[in-house]
Amino acid sequence: MLTMTGVTCCFGDKAAVDDVSLTVSPGSFVGVIGRSGAGKSTLLRMINRLQTPTAGRIDFEGRDITALKGRALRAWRAECAMVFQQFNLVGRLDVLTNVMMGRLNHAGMLASLLGLWAEHDRAVVFSVLEQFEIGGLAAHRAETLSGGQQQRVAIARALVQEPRIILADEPTASLDPRNAIAVMEALRRINREYGISVICNLHSLDLARAYCGRLVGMAAGRVVFDGTPEDLTDAAARNLYGIEADEAIGAPGFAPRQATSGWQPPLAQLA
Numbered sequence: 001m002l003t004m005t006g007v008t009c010c011f012g013d014k015a016a017v018d019d020v021s022l023t024v025s026p027g028s029f030v031g032v033i034g035r036s037g038a039g040k041s042t043l044l045r046m047i048n049r050l051q052t053p054t055a056g057r058i059d060f061e062g063r064d065i066t067a068l069k070g071r072a073l074r075a076w077r078a079e080c081a082m083v084f085q086q087f088n089l090v091g092r093l094d095v096l097t098n099v100m101m102g103r104l105n106h107a108g109m110l111a112s113l114l115g116l117w118a119e120h121d122r123a124v125v126f127s128v129l130e131q132f133e134i135g136g137l138a139a140h141r142a143e144t145l146s147g148g149q150q151q152r153v154a155i156a157r158a159l160v161q162e163p164r165i166i167l168a169d170e171p172t173a174s175l176d177p178r179n180a181i182a183v184m185e186a187l188r189r190i191n192r193e194y195g196i197s198v199i200c201n202l203h204s205l206d207l208a209r210a211y212c213g214r215l216v217g218m219a220a221g222r223v224v225f226d227g228t229p230e231d232l233t234d235a236a237a238r239n240l241y242g243i244e245a246d247e248a249i250g251a252p253g254f255a256p257r258q259a260t261s262g263w264q265p266p267l268a269q270l271a
């Protein structure tokens with residue numbers, strides 16, 4: 001269970017996130033929605049401590065995340081993997097090496113630097129690449145891939161980290177609708193088949209409604225909506241997005257696809 005209590009983050013005298021209290025149950029798929037500047041990225045970045053809260057407290061299963069330092073903080077970051085809008089891959093390295101970086105915590109730094117990956121780690125990575133239909137790209141340099149493929153590589157890297165939570169910050173923002181759906185399907189698969197919680201900032205309300213079990217709406221740093229996609233009426237959405245409503249609500253081409261995959265074994269059994 002992830003719990004945020006009275007969490008605030010100020011930049012100068014402006015509160016980007018203002019007194020937010022939220023609880024996220026294990027295995028949830030939560031979409032954080034709201035117009036640009038509402039505080040969505042700052043909220044996610046505080047959970048993995050890329051940003052330090054100015055006030056309040058974040059707890060995960062009895063651990064005070066806000067107080068973590070050094071090795072304990074690094075361990076927490078391995079437990080809550082982050083996926084970014086701009087993928088954050090090393091472009092000149094191949095896909096396999098990029099995804100292997102997600103295993104650093106398991107494989108050890110020296111072995112990783114020398115490329116001495118254990119058979120088990122390689123097997124886990126290849127299995128995940130296959131699941132995301134990018135196995136054939138393992139030897140390709142990351143910078144030669146399309147945006148949608150790069151984002152699936154980034155999600156594969158997050159998954160092989162074996163995190164408890166995946167924090168995805170606008171993972172579809174730079175993708176066309178088809179690739180956006182492929183990326184959301186990858187996140188859904190991680191959530192459903194591995195039971196990993198996903199907290200995902202999304203600008204497209206259609207994607208948020210189609211893929212998230214719970215929507216948290218932010219405005220001016222505060223939580224102003226918290227409910228299921230069904231609870232979010234068009235009027236409430238228009239209120240949330242203000243002048244961005246047409247862009248967020250009306251984005252065409254995001255018809256959800258049904259998940260096609262069956263159950264897969266957890267990572268530990270893949271190799």
Ligand SMILES: Nc1ncnc2c1ncn2[C@@H]1O[C@H](COP(=O)(O)OP(=O)(O)OP(=O)(O)O)[C@@H](O)[C@H]1O
Binds near residue numbers: 011016034041042
């Ligand atoms: N490092 C920073 N320094 C100063 N101000 C910041 C910083 N990061 C965010 N802000 C401000 O905090 C507010 C919230 O920003 P944030 O990026 O969290 O919003 P957002 O909802 O994710 O927006 P977007 O959808 O455009 O990414 C904005 O006014 C932004 O300008």
